[in-house]
Amino acid sequence: MALTKEEIIYYLTHKEAEEDLFRQADAMRRQYCGEVAHLRGVIHFSNYCRCNDLYCGLRRDNKEMKRMRMDEDMIVDLALKIASQGIKTIVLQSGEDLFYTREMICRIIKRIKEKADVAITLSLGERPYDDFKAFKNAGADRYLMKHETMNEKLYEKMRPDRKLKDRLNALEFLRKLGFQVGTGNIVGLPGQTIEDLAADILFFQDFQPDMINIGPFIPHKQTPLKDYPPGDFDLMLRVFALTRIVTLNTHLAAANTVATLRPIEGQYLCFVKGGANVLMPNCNPFAESREKRVEFEFQCAPKKRYVSVEEAKEVLKRAGREIAKDKGHSLKMERQIC
Ligand code: SF4
Structure with a gap:
């Protein structure tokens, strides 16, 4: 359902209207996505x-961060283990780490696809366009790359050396290649205004992504933004609900940062009020044997809470959702190429 900028700003700023907003979002979610929810198993490999x-x-520049990389065998083994648990989407996520060459990523995709009937989502940041093409040809189905904020100045302040237009061009290119494309924003960035959030929602309305990942800003003590307050949970929930209303059937994930801002309850509320229909549990092998254990946490946020598969299932059970048994491809079928 298309909304104007004024209508979006009204709902973002009028708390007294939020129950009405949440009812509409939940009705849209039910009508366009049904009562199933999708689990995506995430491997943070670098x-x-x-x-x-x-x-x-x-x-x-964060020199205090303990860095790690998984090798190819470890990534593939972990993906196959996740698939054996019945999870039908594997998300391969990392920082922008060009240590992993085009050939390595393609090999990983092919090895997983040869042995498991799963969809693969990549979340590797910006790469040369020839890499994107090769990843698609190797069998990757989806690409997730948040636009972070549609305020160009804020984007360039928050992401030194990066341009918003490059990000948006990359999203368009990924779509042309036939990827199911995901994007998303951060709610509560220092300096962000309500107009900026409205611009994010209008972008979702215009671009109609296959997937959206919305998360709150959470100050990290090893960053220059350590003294700023975190994003406002209630405002973020309204962004979720408006996003569901303007995108109808986009897969909308309640990110792990939501659970960091408000443990357990946060993701549940995104499901029952914000129109969410996807959870992305962390599948890194924190609890494995000592020698295989990955001694790191993917700490893009401080004390980031990583929701396990079991915890994710609990959230869905409480929200009254069934777990989908299929791969949960994009519901925007008219555009789908895969
Ligand atoms: S959000 Fe963090 S991991 Fe992702 S590109 Fe920026 S600095 Fe890298």
Whole structure:
């Protein structure tokens, strides 16, 4: 349902109207996405990053961060283990880490696809366009790349050396290649205004992404933004609800940063009020045997809470959702190429 900028700003700023907003979002979710929810198993395989985003603990200037990389075998083994648990989407996520060459990523995609009937989502940041093409040809289905904020000045302040237009061009290019494309924003960035959030929602309305990942700003003590307050949970919930209303059937994820801002309850509220229909549990092998244990946390936010598969299932059970048994491809079928 298309909304004007004025209508979006009204709902963002009028708390007394939020129950009405949440009812509408939930009705849209029910009508366009049904009562099933999707679990995406996330592998954070590297926390090295060449970017220096002010809000992120993985920024390259954070010398206190304990860095790690998984090798190819470890990534593939983990993906197959996740698939054996019945999870039908594997998300391969990392910082922008060019240590992993085009060939390595393609090999990983092919090895997983050969052995498991899963969809693969990549979340690797900006790469050369030939890499995107190769990843698609190797069998990747989806690409997730948040636009972070539609305020160009704020974007360039928060992401030194990066341009918003490059990000948006990359999203368009990924769509042309036939990827199911995901994007998303951060709610509560220092300096962000209500107009900026309205611009994010209008972008969602215009671009109609296949997937959206909305998360709150959370100050990290090893970043220049350490003294700023976190994003406002209630405002973020209204952004969720408005996003559901303007995108109808986009897969909308309640990110792990939501659970960091408000443990357990946060993701549940995104499901019952904000129109969410996707959870992305962390599948890194924190609890494995000592020698295989990955000694790191993907700490883009401080004490980031990583929701396990079991915790994610609890959230969905409480929200009254069934877990989808299929791959949960984009519901925007008219545009779908895969
Ligand atoms: S948000 Fe992503 S691209 Fe930016 S510094 Fe963190 S890991 Fe790197």
